[in-house]
Amino acid sequence: MPISPNSGPASGGNTVTITGVNLGGATSVRFGTKSAAITSNTPTQVVVTAPSGSGAVNVTVTTPGGNSNPLKYYYVGLPSEFSLSPAAGPVAGGNTVTIDGTGLSTATQVAFGANSATPTVLSDSEVSVAVPTGTAGSVEVTVTTSGGATDGLSYTYVDTPTVTAATPNSGPPTGGTQVTVTGTALDTTQSVAFDGTSAAFVVLDSTTLITTATPTADGGAGPGEIEVTTLAGTATVAYTYVAGPGI
Template sequence: MAPVVTGVTPNQGSSAGGTMISVTGTGFANASAVRLGGATALGLTVLSDTHITAVTPPGAGTVNVTVTGSGGTSTQNVPFTYTTAPAPVVLSLIPDQGPTAGGTTATLTGTGFTGATLVSFGPISAAFTVVSATQITVTIPPRATTGPVLVTVTTPGGVSYPVGYAYQPAAPATPPVLVEVTPDQGPLAGGTTVTLTGTGFTGATAVRFDATPAPAFTVMSNTVITATTPPGSGTVTVTVTTPAGTSGPGPLTSFTYLAAPTVTTLTPSQGPTFGGNPVTVAGSDFTYATDVRFGGIPAPFTIVSDTFLVATAPPGTGTVTVTVASAGGTSGAGPLYTYE
């Protein structure tokens, strides 16, 4: 009896061939060929009497998929459409490992994702959203066993070369541990991108700065999270929350909000063009100053207190603005310094 073909997945792919297809039906046990139109598919693998995989040959237009076995060739009309769109390319999957329970949101980056119809983790399809032609967000599907699987993206242009994802044994239900926040200072308005390092971050549901949630964060791996600071003030404790609990405080897990320095007076307010003379700068929020400039030229300086620092004037000409900068920002317009 001739084989019966009931479906082909995916049902479209690149005209250059190379698309891995899954053919379903009955009577496949002794299959000897899969053809798309008159062209024979490559890499025929009979998985069972009802399931065959094969790789499409080059082609064009819409063709019929047939299976030939010892009893003849299938006669059902099961179309496959060749397209001229380029096949998708997957460059990275972040994170690339996680628990067998799945549920983690991961990001695929690459090219040619427009019109994606399928994201597969081995034989398991995953829920996904096409963010752009170069990015897909995907929810990792659960899997019964641990170990690596191949992840592919299918579009009208074909199927991407696979990247790997490793299913890990379920971790003990212990809270995450946050070790360090880098950088640990930023402006009051927030918006600083910080990197959190530690352990147990997979499945993180929140990053908080004291009680204020970060407006955005990305779990890069079980040990790294990037987050955006919310607006705030003072020194706050950063925490990571997962279904297993919330991280505790540590010596390097705080973040300090800084106001931008202000400059109010310069003493003296003038000096020689060859520079080298000390200038006392008065103002506020100098404790964490990282840079002093005379008209854009860096000047050596010593912090005396939060309201005073002493800078050595660099060479210059004319009348210039003196600015002080820290992680909180740069001072605005203030008193001027004149080179004589």
């Protein structure tokens, strides 16, 4: 590319390299009507610090031999972030997050705290990115574009859940038993199921939730399990359906 990069922040200050022939002894480089500071110059290359500006401008190099043909350079406004979805996920990362905002078409990096990932640009108002590995807790999310970097959103890394007990751990095949499930990292629970059948639940805190057993699919007794799914994964614990007495 004869000019690299061919875009930058409206505030200027970034380094731009222009390549060509007969560029030695350059006396000025102009971005539209503004002059850029020349930092190095050879017969095939001029390196400058871009001035501030807006929109698309022509870049020309002036040497003792005259003016070069123009090259297009684009000033990019500072991006903004409006929303991030989902706003939490496993510490192992790998899940995809969508960020909505403005001025995102030149996004090159999304940082989740100290860890970065390369986004996929969907439009000027949306990018998606695979979340890098992190540690449990909230981190700031920063998007870097040609126009600069923006933050203001946060993402929460969640530990993988564990389930250690269900009390009681048995009940009738007709369901209806209130069960207290204990474990760790249960505060982002998305669903609870008894053998694949979704059940109502209430999260009390990160270690406890209460749910109501569902009936068995065939009305019969037997072993089963409770599946607790959070933003970071699924954990299970045994639950037994016990047939009622008969005489």
